[in-house]
Amino acid sequence: MPSRLPARVLADLLADDPGRPRLTWYDDGPGPTRGERIELSAKVVANWVAKAGNLLQDDLAAGPGTTVGLDLPAHWRAAYWAMATWEIGATVVVGSEARGADVLVTTDVDAAAAHDGDAVLVTSAALARSHPDAARAPKAVDEARELSTHGDRLVPVVDPEPADLALSVDGADTRYADVVRPEPDWGDAPRVALRTDLATALTGILSAWAAGGSVVLVHGADDAVDLPARLTSEAVTVDLTESGAESGT
Template sequence: MTATFAADARTPADLLRSALDGDPARPLVTFYDDGTGERVELSVRTFDNWVAKTSNLLQDELGAGPGDRAALLLPAHWQTAVWLLACWSVGVAAAPGGDPEPADLVVSGPDGLEAAQACSGERVALALRPLGGRFPQRPAGFLDYAAEVPAQGDRFAPYSPVDPEAVALETETGGLPLRLTGEEVVQHARAGAARLGIAPGSRVLSTLPYDTWEGLEAGLLAPLAAGASVVLCRNSAELSAEQWEQRTASERVTLRLG
């Protein structure tokens, strides 16, 4: 079944469009931050709306386009998943955890702001606060994502078609660099879904970071490629076995990774 979902998809953005054409009301990303008690659930439609707004911000406000590279200094978070799909919708290569100095733009959470200043291009800061809240005070030299994104359009169309054969992702696997085109991201994601037994309707819980292929596969791409959904858990190392059991049951988790 995993091989037939979005059979004509050649980019990760194509996978999201296929999910939207299928059942837009179903959950796509459920996020827990056990450090703050936050829980956010985004349907396919709501997630796509965030991606559209972020894509418009990238293209129109930040002037990003095909051939550009974005360093994403962000944890595994629902807003990080949005930024990844926005980059791929515009045609920007995403580098989670990548070096910001040579990047055309950098997107950073609170913990990466100092390192992000090495980027001479556009800089965007995410507060990563519950409900997508703003920074109490905008970091100097950065746009505050939460302040900028609400005004963006709810529909997105790239000025230039996204080339499936252009580099879309720079990450690592097993400690080795990995550069993938959009088409290769889709192929790897499908292979991962088949290997892990992820099928349409599966609920995959991941505690892995987004700075390796393994974390991206488990926490976003393989479920997206299979027509499944993901439960992302952050700051959850202190959860007891009983709490994990309760979460697994309440979220109807079918596979836990990490």
């Protein structure tokens, strides 16, 4: 059977039910977005992916052979940057080597300013219109300001091949042929809860979506939150929130 690539996974979600929620985000961490809940349908995810992919491809000349470092927490914005990178056939780099990638996507102003190549400065807040400290990294793309100017339809210049490198995590490489990992124990159309590191979150999202399902992505820990009750209200069928320690802030 031919390998199923990330772009095909997203296309299948759009064909199945574009309006169904596929990614639900809860921020239980410290900071200005604490308490935020975001719900994205397949159509909304695809819109973000198209805009980010067009920025990468048209403005930063990214494509097969380009490494895109995601210096981000396991966040809903990280999900569409990863999918955009995979749509255009580039390589997502996560972990200790992310800041050495050709393109750096980061929430860290100092990292964006110091990066030798292209950098994208991300603001976590859902309704941000510009990064408050963007002037400190004048060569970086201010995502909150610039992303909305890009098109809602993405046409990759070159499609990835199954043997191309899709994901690199601290030197461990995964080909496009292997990055979508079936999880038969999850069943059909699973509702998967994740609270984990970015690499695990990205592969978990792909696995859930490939099974026609959806994800509840939780960041941080708030003692005031009854997490089991929340996951019950979200109709979660696979709870992986305790499967690994979360990294990033």
